[in-house]
Amino acid sequence: METAAAFPLRAPPKLVTRLTIVHLVEMILGGILMVFVVLPSIFRFSLVSASFWQIYGRFYVTGLFGTFFYVALTLPLSVVLGFLMGWARVSRIRVFSWPASLYVNVFRGLPPLILVIFASLFGTNLVPQPIMDRFLSGFRRGDIAVGLAAIAIAMHSSAYQAEIFRAGFQSVPKGQQEAAQALGLRPWQGMMHVILPQTFRLSLPPLGNEFAVLIKDTSILAAISGTELVAKSRDLLGILPASGFPIVWIFAVWTVVALTYFVLTYSVTRGLRLLERKFHTPGLESISL
């Protein structure tokens, strides 16, 4: 006799398909072609030159870790904020929906560069003194300013994510909550087990798009000299004349920066595509960008 455990429910969808592998091989081949053939033949420089990395290497690694740090800070923060704001926006309770609308419209309506400038110039004044003393006393004021600027970028992105989640919530038909209640589920159980899983699936594809934007937007922190990839690369160019750096390497530096952002955003969107596939459900597809 078969038991429930021995007779599994529907098998999960295949995550890594032939297409995934084809894509990956294409990207790697394209990258190799670019670095070893296109760049050397057209611009007469190679990205694998030891003397180039000897000078640029330290700047690159510091900058890359900075970028990782700001992505790791802003991405989760923006998802949490965006989700809460999107949820609040569809709330029937005005006290939730109205401030959420204001939040979305303000942070979506201002350029991230302006938000970053404001946050770095005046942000520290907004942090209550007790919090400054208690938690942030070990940091330099400049670093706190950059941290606040990063949070401003997260808030900008969260405004867009709030709209994604709002659309996700509104795409779930009203009958779903009604059916949940008719079964005797409490409203929060209907939310947990019926509405949110569907919202989540519908929001995943557009979220991947927004994540790519956010990762690239962290480069705006260079405007206030945050320690990240663009700023560090620019720093190097400042000391160039003294270091005997061939002029064509300026182009090499920015090519490396561009490729790095590309690899970062590409892997994040691909990773999300895997998630999408894992949770794929017939009837709950949304358009993938």
Add this chain to the structure above:
Amino acid sequence: MIRVEDIQKHFGALHVLRGITFDVQKAEAIVIIGPSGSGKSTLLRCINLLVEPDSGKVFIDGVHVNRHGIRHEWVRQQVGMVFQSFNLFTHLTAIENVTLGLTRVKGIPHDQAIEKARKLLARVGLAAKENAYPAELSGGQQQRVAIARALAMDPKAMLFDEPTSALDPEYIREVLDVMAALAREGMTMIVVTHEMGFASNVASRILFMDAGKIIEEGTAEDIFQNPKEDRTRSFVSKILR
């Protein structure tokens, strides 16, 4: 089993139910007919309190349920509901749709819930479809899963809100057959439908509603062949044609 006493319901300026009173005995199958906008769906929703009546009383198995101190969730476990648009949970397979209430509301262990759900799916003729998502099922199959989902809670009565109105003609039969079988097994049910064949063969009584009131009540023969009220006669002549 179910008693409704002088129910009134307004939606804003709209007076949807204007004093509805009726009784449903145990194992009885009642069919409610009437023009759209007459308040049939609202009446069903008042019984399981998806819609709260403005005034009047609803009794289920002798318990006055629309009063303070009675949890809505408890009431809804007593009466199952089947919707016009099925409302199956899109992200769950057929069997998961049936087990959700069992595990989350009744707190039944997963294995036992699966076992029970399999029996119910077999009962509505869908044992082979347990792993299909709603989008992979026909309308008729979805509605039968919805019936199994409602039955899983062991309700004392079942409410059907135009269960075949959204179906392509070829699927209506399979759903009505399941409902007729339920009625034969002694399930108490209230069905809003315009399926006259079903009303004639299965219903113990038919209520005709118009403009928020019960206009006439009687057996299929009374209502379809010898309606007393003009409004009943004119409605019946339209749907029987």
